[in-house]
Every structure is written in C-alpha cells, then in structure tokens.
Amino acid sequence: MTKTETKTDFLVVGAGIAGLVVAHSLSEFGKVLVITKGKLKQSNTYWAQGGIAAVTDKEDSFESHAEDTTIAGAGHCNGFAVKYLVAHAPKAINFLKSIGVEFQEDPVLEAGHSFPRVLRTSDYTGQDILNHLIKAVKKKKNITVQEDTEAIELIEYSGKCYGAFVRHEENEEITPIFAKNTILATGGCGQLYEKTTNTTGSGGDGLALAANVGLELKDIEFIQFHPTALDKPDNNRYFLLSEALRGFGARIVNERGESFLQKFDKRAELAPRDLVSRAVYFELMNGPVYLDMRHNEASNIKKHFPNIYKRVKEYGFDLGKDLVPIIPVAHYACGGIPVDLTGATKLPGLFAVGEVACTGVHGANRLASNSLLEAVVFSQAAASALGGNLESEQAELIDTTIPLDIPKIVIEPMDQVMAYSKRLGQIMWKHVGIIRTTEGLEKAKKQIISIPARDYRIQHRQLICYKIIEACQNRPESLGTHYITSELV
Ligand SMILES: Cc1cc2nc3c(=O)[nH]c(=O)nc-3n(C[C@H](O)[C@H](O)[C@H](O)COP(=O)(O)OP(=O)(O)OC[C@H]3O[C@@H](n4cnc5c(N)ncnc54)[C@H](O)[C@@H]3O)c2cc1C
Structure with missing residues (x-):
C-alpha cells in the first residue's frame, strides 16, 4: 500500500472518515493519492463511539434535526448548510451501508437531540465505519494510500494551490507532491x-x-469540551464516556451522589455539551464529579456498550457498580478553514473537508453525532463538484514547471518537541479552556509567543494557539462553547 507518488489529480491529506470518503468518491474522476502522517488507523474517526445522526424514522423530520442542530449551535449556524446537512444525511447513511457498514435497527437518543436519531453499529461506531472505508478504498485501483507521509507546507504558486510538500517519516526526506486539486482532511486540534x-x-x-498561505480561519474560538471524559489520562489523551451513556440513563452526580445539572438547565443530562461541560467544571471546584450508571444492570450495560464497559474496567471501574470519575476535556473544533458547501476554500485548487473545515453547520457548539455526518455529506459534495474540475486551466498548468524552493525546516529532537507541545497545552488549558477571562487570554498570548518555536511542528501549533486566542479576544461576549467572563474563577 505504501508507494511514493509525486504527481496526482487529487491529493487528499488525511485518512479519517472525511479523507477516505472524499477519496472514494473522487476515484471515479481521476487518480487519487491519500497521504497520512502515522498509520492508517491513527485518527479521531477510529475513536468515535456514539454514532452518526440522521433522520430515518417517519415520525422524525429534517426540520427537527435542523432545529436541534441550530439550538445546540447557539443560533450561530449557517442555516443553509444545516438544511443541506440534514437533508443529505439519509444519502450519507445509504453510502455507508453500501460499503458494508451495518447499523443497528433502532437509532438511539443523545444529548441535544429531540428524537432518537443516532445510528450506531456498536459502541465503537467510528472504528467500524473506518474499517469498511479502508476496505472500500483498497478496492479502488485509482487510489493510492501513503502512510507516514506528513504534509508540512502547501505548494502555492501565482494565487493557486498545486499540492503540498511532504515529509516522509521513513527517511526524513522532504519532497513535493503536485496535484491538480488538494483536499485537506486533517481533522481537529484537540491536542x-x-x-x-x-x-x-x-x-x-x-x-x-x-x-501559512494566508487563509483566514473562522469560528476557531469555539472549541468544544466534552463533559464526560474518564478522569485518568492515558497516553496523552483521555478516554471518552460517550454521550450515548447519558441517552441510556447515566446521571452526572457530585461527591454526595446528588444530581446538580438541573440547576443549570432543565434538560439536565440531555442538555447540549457546552452547558453540561460548564456545569461539571463549576461542580469540580467543590469536589469530584462522577458518571453514575449503577441503577442499570451490569449485564444490560455490557450488552449495549461492550467496548466501553471493557475499557472502563481496564481503568479499574465497573460501570454497573462504581461511580466513575469524570472531567470535561477538549474534544472538537467547531470552526476551521472556511469553505463553501463544496469544500472550496478561498485559494483556488485547495479544498477542506471534515473537522478541519468550517461549513458553519456546528455554529458555536456542535450537536452530538453531527460530526461524522458532516464529514460524509460534505466530502461527497466536494467530490461531486471537484469531478468537473480536472480539465481546467489548473490541470494544464500543473504540467508546466513551477519554480520551487524546498522548505527549509528545523527538526528538533522529539523530546524537545513534546516538551514544547506540553507547555503550549498547559497554557491553552489554563487560560483558553472552558472558562476564559480577558486577563487570562492576554497572559496566554504572551506566554505562547515566548516559547522558542524553531521546529516546524511547534511553529504550527504556536501559530494556531495564537490564532485561537485572537479569535477569543475578538469575541468579547460569551456564545456556545466560548464562555468569557471578566471575573477570575
Ligand atoms: C473519542 C472521540 C469520540 C467521538 N465520537 C463521535 C461520535 O460518536 N459521533 C460523531 O459524529 N463524532 C464523534 N467524534 C468526532 C469525530 O470522530 C471527528 O470529528 C471526525 O472523526 C473527524 O474526522 P476527520 O476525517 O475530519 O479527521 P480524523 O478522523 O481525525 O482524521 C484526520 C487524518 O488526518 C491525518 N493528518 C493530520 N495532519 C496531517 C498532516 N500534516 N499530514 C498528513 N496527514 C495528516 C491524521 O493522521 C488522520 O489520518 C468523536 C471524537 C473523538 C475524539
């Protein structure tokens, strides 16, 4: 599967759900090269648990799905994009079924939805979808997948994008990959x-x-924090206790075993994520907070959530018997690179799909299980639009010589990169997290700039941290996931 290509019709950067769906759909129009840093299954898609939202019941409606999306998004959503999303959800589900994904018969309820419309295969739905997508992509002769290949800079020439410079992890070499169209599907920024x-x-x-090619980013202050991560860090990340557990009756309680969410919102456990995260955050100031499923039989939990049950057991908790400690953690980027409904960015030849893109459907706070859906719907839309783009002027220019300077990057030892990443993460968590203050944001900005970023990976992270802070400062009022106060907490 690994092969070095230097020229292609479509370069897809990223191999999560968005990258693989767009690659699969584009393969009928031309040669597709998918590159991914690391290995094929190293993506957030692999870890998605809950499922994918879609109207499949006669008693449900697109209007209701759109309304729930807009309410969760604090009214900041692009109404046209939301309508497109919900109306194309059944087609997206049919596509996934056509490549072998087997959804359970009855959709489930998740927070923020007014109808049980979340389709799941198991409690590791993302993994199931990804496995089927990988199989489907492997069957397409027009698609090549290169692992361990990291995009480090876009090739921009005369106001257009012609591919990317990549770094091959195997030999550290940097080479250009020329493409008639480049599609970014690099996912989120929780790290x-x-x-x-x-x-x-x-x-x-x-x-x-x-x-770095001068594109503005949009809505990046809206980082969604998931309220129920298991409070035990593991390998640089926190294990998620899916929203579906709350749809199944799990409660959130304080150390005295009392429910407290009702005080914040009458929908309590089923309120949108931003509200639940803040409520948990404030309660944590008084003591630990737990997810409580003890009123369910362990056998029933195991039946519906076998993987989560097993994984939580490995951390030392039995979901049927124990209170499980939780904290809210960074989970999802609601904003990103602004695109139209076909994934087109402002730079001709450059497209973006999935979590890295900002279609506007999530507004200021994403509705549960709308992310996998967005990735499929808009990747398919992008592929349909791109199919007609091959014979363009862009296509001819690619075969002429573009003057190139291989980027001169600094690569520092991995432990140094990790140390600086950790420092950035701590600053972001402390000052640009669930609760933001004007003073904290200013402090964060200064601390972030003071990190001596020489390695390109740290430079990239530093740049985006800085831009997130600026976006927060440009929105002095709280909205959705962006909660800003003048009082120090
Ligand atoms: C634990 C967890 C549970 C979730 N559960 C749900 C759920 O139930 N329902 C739902 O709708 N959403 C869920 N989400 C969100 C959802 O999984 C993601 O938003 C979605 O999978 C993003 O897909 P993507 O293809 O855009 O990005 P990803 O799946 O993250 O893929 C990004 C790809 O880009 C590659 N990449 C990144 N940078 C580079 C680079 N420089 N060069 C080359 N390759 C690069 C990565 O290696 C990866 O292959 C969950 C997220 C998490 C973390």
Missing part, C-alpha cells in the same frame, strides 16, 4: 490542549497549512 479526547495527530496541522 493543542493539555486535556483532550483527541489522538496525537490532532494538533491542527491543516489549520496551520492554510493559515
């Missing part, structure tokens, strides 16, 4: 925070690549 559910690859690379 910019000390505490996150995100995998190590989610450091906001795509945002940095886009920002």
Whole structure:
C-alpha cells in the first residue's frame, strides 16, 4: 500500500472518515493519492463511539434535526448548510451501508437531540465505519494510500494551490507532491490542549497549512469540551464516556451522589455539551464529579456498550457498580478553514473537508453525532463538484514547471518537541479552556509567543494557539462553547 507518488489529480491529506470518503468518491474522476502522517488507523474517526445522526424514522423530520442542530449551535449556524446537512444525511447513511457498514435497527437518543436519531453499529461506531472505508478504498485501483507521509507546507504558486510538500517519516526526506486539486482532511486540534479526547495527530496541522498561505480561519474560538471524559489520562489523551451513556440513563452526580445539572438547565443530562461541560467544571471546584450508571444492570450495560464497559474496567471501574470519575476535556473544533458547501476554500485548487473545515453547520457548539455526518455529506459534495474540475486551466498548468524552493525546516529532537507541545497545552488549558477571562487570554498570548518555536511542528501549533486566542479576544461576549467572563474563577 505504501508507494511514493509525486504527481496526482487529487491529493487528499488525511485518512479519517472525511479523507477516505472524499477519496472514494473522487476515484471515479481521476487518480487519487491519500497521504497520512502515522498509520492508517491513527485518527479521531477510529475513536468515535456514539454514532452518526440522521433522520430515518417517519415520525422524525429534517426540520427537527435542523432545529436541534441550530439550538445546540447557539443560533450561530449557517442555516443553509444545516438544511443541506440534514437533508443529505439519509444519502450519507445509504453510502455507508453500501460499503458494508451495518447499523443497528433502532437509532438511539443523545444529548441535544429531540428524537432518537443516532445510528450506531456498536459502541465503537467510528472504528467500524473506518474499517469498511479502508476496505472500500483498497478496492479502488485509482487510489493510492501513503502512510507516514506528513504534509508540512502547501505548494502555492501565482494565487493557486498545486499540492503540498511532504515529509516522509521513513527517511526524513522532504519532497513535493503536485496535484491538480488538494483536499485537506486533517481533522481537529484537540491536542493543542493539555486535556483532550483527541489522538496525537490532532494538533491542527491543516489549520496551520492554510493559515501559512494566508487563509483566514473562522469560528476557531469555539472549541468544544466534552463533559464526560474518564478522569485518568492515558497516553496523552483521555478516554471518552460517550454521550450515548447519558441517552441510556447515566446521571452526572457530585461527591454526595446528588444530581446538580438541573440547576443549570432543565434538560439536565440531555442538555447540549457546552452547558453540561460548564456545569461539571463549576461542580469540580467543590469536589469530584462522577458518571453514575449503577441503577442499570451490569449485564444490560455490557450488552449495549461492550467496548466501553471493557475499557472502563481496564481503568479499574465497573460501570454497573462504581461511580466513575469524570472531567470535561477538549474534544472538537467547531470552526476551521472556511469553505463553501463544496469544500472550496478561498485559494483556488485547495479544498477542506471534515473537522478541519468550517461549513458553519456546528455554529458555536456542535450537536452530538453531527460530526461524522458532516464529514460524509460534505466530502461527497466536494467530490461531486471537484469531478468537473480536472480539465481546467489548473490541470494544464500543473504540467508546466513551477519554480520551487524546498522548505527549509528545523527538526528538533522529539523530546524537545513534546516538551514544547506540553507547555503550549498547559497554557491553552489554563487560560483558553472552558472558562476564559480577558486577563487570562492576554497572559496566554504572551506566554505562547515566548516559547522558542524553531521546529516546524511547534511553529504550527504556536501559530494556531495564537490564532485561537485572537479569535477569543475578538469575541468579547460569551456564545456556545466560548464562555468569557471578566471575573477570575
Ligand atoms: C473519542 C472521540 C469520540 C467521538 N465520537 C463521535 C461520535 O460518536 N459521533 C460523531 O459524529 N463524532 C464523534 N467524534 C468526532 C469525530 O470522530 C471527528 O470529528 C471526525 O472523526 C473527524 O474526522 P476527520 O476525517 O475530519 O479527521 P480524523 O478522523 O481525525 O482524521 C484526520 C487524518 O488526518 C491525518 N493528518 C493530520 N495532519 C496531517 C498532516 N500534516 N499530514 C498528513 N496527514 C495528516 C491524521 O493522521 C488522520 O489520518 C468523536 C471524537 C473523538 C475524539
């Protein structure tokens, strides 16, 4: 599967759900090269548990799904994009079924939804979807997948994008890959925070690549914090206790075993994530907070959530018997590179899909299980639009010589990179987290700039941290996940 290509019709950067769906759909139009840093299954998609939202019941409606999305998004959503998303959800589900994904018959309820409309295969739905996508992509002769290949800079020439410079992890070589169209599908940026559910690859690379060619980023102050991560860090990330557990009756309680969410919102456990995260955050100031499923039979929990049950047991807790300690952690980037409904960015030849893109559907706070959906719907839309793009002027220019300077990057030892990443994460967590203050943001900005970023990975992270802070400062009022106060907490 690993092979070095230097020229392609479509270069897809990233191999999560968005990258693989767009690659699969594009393969009918031309040669597709998918590159991913690390190995194929190292993505957030692999870890998605809950499922994918779609209207499949006659008693449910697109209007209701759109309304729930907009309410969760604090009214900041792009209404047209939301309508497109929910209306194309059944087609997205049919596509996933066509490649072999087997959804359970009855959709489940998740927080913020007014109807049980979350489709799942198991409690590791992302993994199931990804495995089927990998199989489907492998069957396509037009698609090549290169692992251990990291995009480090976009090739921009005369106001257009012609591919990317990549670094091959095997031999550290940097080479250009020319493409008629480049599609960023690099996922989120949770790893910019000390505490996150995100995998190590989610450091906001795509945002940095886009920002470095002068593209503005949109809504990046809206970092979603998931309220129920298991409070035991593991390998640089926190294990998620899916929202579906609350849909199944799990309660959130304080150390006295009391429910407290009702005080914050009458929907309590089923309120949108931003509200629940803040409520948990404030309660944590008084003592530990727990997820409580003890009123369910362990056998029933095991039946519905076999993988989560097993994993939590490995951390030393029995979901049927124990209170499980939780904390809210960074989970999802609601904003990103602004795109239209076909994934087009402001730079001709450059597209973005999945979590790295900002279609506007999530507004200021994403509704549960709308992310996998967004990735499929808009990756398919991007592929349809891109299919007609091959014969363009761009296509001809690619075969002429573009003057190139191989980027001169500094690569520092990994322990140094990790130490600086950790420092950035701590600053972001402390000052740019669930509760932000004007003073804290200013402090964070100064501390972030003071980190001596020479290695390109730290430069990328530093740039995006800085841009997130600026975005927070440009929004002095609280909205959705962005909660800002003048009082120190
Ligand atoms: C624990 C967890 C549970 C979740 N549960 C759900 C859920 O139930 N439902 C839901 O809708 N959403 C869920 N989400 C969110 C959802 O999983 C993600 O938003 C979605 O999978 C993002 O898909 P993506 O393809 O955009 O990015 P990813 O799946 O993260 O893939 C990004 C890809 O880009 C690659 N990459 C990154 N940078 C570079 C680079 N510089 N060069 C080359 N390759 C690069 C990565 O290696 C990876 O292959 C969950 C997220 C997490 C973390």
